[in-house]
Structures are given as C-alpha cells and as structure tokens.
Amino acid sequence: QKEVEQDPGPLSVPEGAIVSLNCTYSNSAFQYFMWYRQYSRKGPELLMYTYSSGNKEDGRFTAQVDKSSKYISLFIRDSQPSDSATYLCAMNWGAQKLVFGQGTRLTINP
Amino acid sequence: KAGVTQTPRYLIKTRGQQVTLSCSPISGHRSVSWYQQTPGQGLQFLFEYFSETQRNKGNFPGRFSGRQFSNSRSEMNVSTLELGDSALYLCASSLLERGGDTQYFGPGTRLTVL
Numbered sequence: 001q002k003e004v005e006q007d008p009g010p011l012s013v014p015e016g017a018i019v020s021l022n023c024t025y026s027n028s029a030f031q032y033f034m035w036y037r038q039y040s041r042k043g044p045e046l047l048m049y050t051y052s053s054g055n056k057e058d059g060r061f062t063a064q065v066d067k068s069s070k071y072i073s074l075f076i077r078d079s080q081p082s083d084s085a086t087y088l089c090a091m092n093w094g095a096q097k098l099v100f101g102q103g104t105r106l107t108i109n110p
Numbered sequence: 111k112a113g114v115t116q117t118p119r120y121l122i123k124t125r126g127q128q129v130t131l132s133c134s135p136i137s138g139h140r141s142v143s144w145y146q147q148t149p150g151q152g153l154q155f156l157f158e159y160f161s162e163t164q165r166n167k168g169n170f171p172g173r174f175s176g177r178q179f180s181n182s183r184s185e186m187n188v189s190t191l192e193l194g195d196s197a198l199y200l201c202a203s204s205l206l207e208r209g210g211d212t213q214y215f216g217p218g219t220r221l222t223v224l
Binding site for chain 1: 158166215
C-alpha cells in the first residue's frame, strides 16, 4: 500500500464547474500538506500549503485537511480551461522529503 | 527573483554511460532536493542537501549520487545508466533549515536512456 493514494483520473469537467480533488494517506506522522499543479512538460508549481486541519482559501482554490480521517482535498471554484493540468498532493513530516500522490489529470472543457 | 534553474533541459544518453545534472536554487535558498518523475512511479524523492551535506536520502541505488557546493548549487550524477533511468529529474529548493518548509521546483531535466 502506498503512503499517499490519489486517483489518477483522468477527470474531465465543463468550464465553471467546481472541481474536487482528493488524497488519502496512511502515515499519521505527516504534518505538512501541499498541492502542486503541473502543466505538461513543466515542473510542479506550488498552489497551496497547510500544516493544520481545516480549510485554507486562496482565490478560487480551497485546501482542506482532515487529519483524523487522513484525508486532504483541493477544491477549485469557477474552473477555467487554463486550470487543465495534473494536480499532485504532497506531504511530509518535518524532513524535506516530500511524499507525492500519483497525480490527477484534470481537463476543463470550454 | 529568479526561480530554480536546471541544466540541461534535455539529455539523451546510452546505457552504461554516466550523466551529471545541475541545479541552481532560488537565491537565498540553502536546501536543495532532487526527485525522479516517471509515468509508472510518479514523483519519488532521491536526496536532499543542506549546507553541502546530504541530510535525507530516498530508496535509490548507489548509482545515484549528488553534491552541493558552497553557493548552494547542486549536482546529481547517475552512473552506469539503465533504460529505467529515463525520467524527468526535478530539483526543488527551500529557504529554511527545518523540514516542512515549502519547496519550489525547477522545470526539470528530461533524461532519455537508449
């Protein structure tokens, strides 16, 4: 069993829809949680970073962490075609070693 | 402020050769981490350097090695290349000494082993 599980998709939604992306993890030592966006043939770009349970909002993006359930989510409101990318969850426990999910490939259709 | 830069961006090598990849972190960042990304295994941690010392290491064979210079620039080396080493190699830098700090990725070096 992988430490971090993420549905690879692909996920296809119409423009303007609310997108929900999720990861589950098994290591209760994880303290820091991140979401990265990766466009084709590019490096991952940090979207959201949090270290506590609860919600964190940044523009159209909301990151949610539930440590009791070992479950994290990323919500994208008013999705745009430019949001089409692969979304990666990542987490660590205090060392710089990030453990990534497999990534979810998302397509927003105009 | 300039982002993380990696050179070269693309490389083609043959089995048995060795390769050196370079990474320049964001100015002021002292921690540099390396990751391998493949379609099958996703993003996997290779190692992390801070102040010229390797602090963390992932589960990769000894053919994968790295180093960091006094200006925080880092190199990774892969010896005796195998077909399975074909991947996107990503470098990430972070500012703070302690773990848990946000990591910023470069564009990667795409290595193809023939």
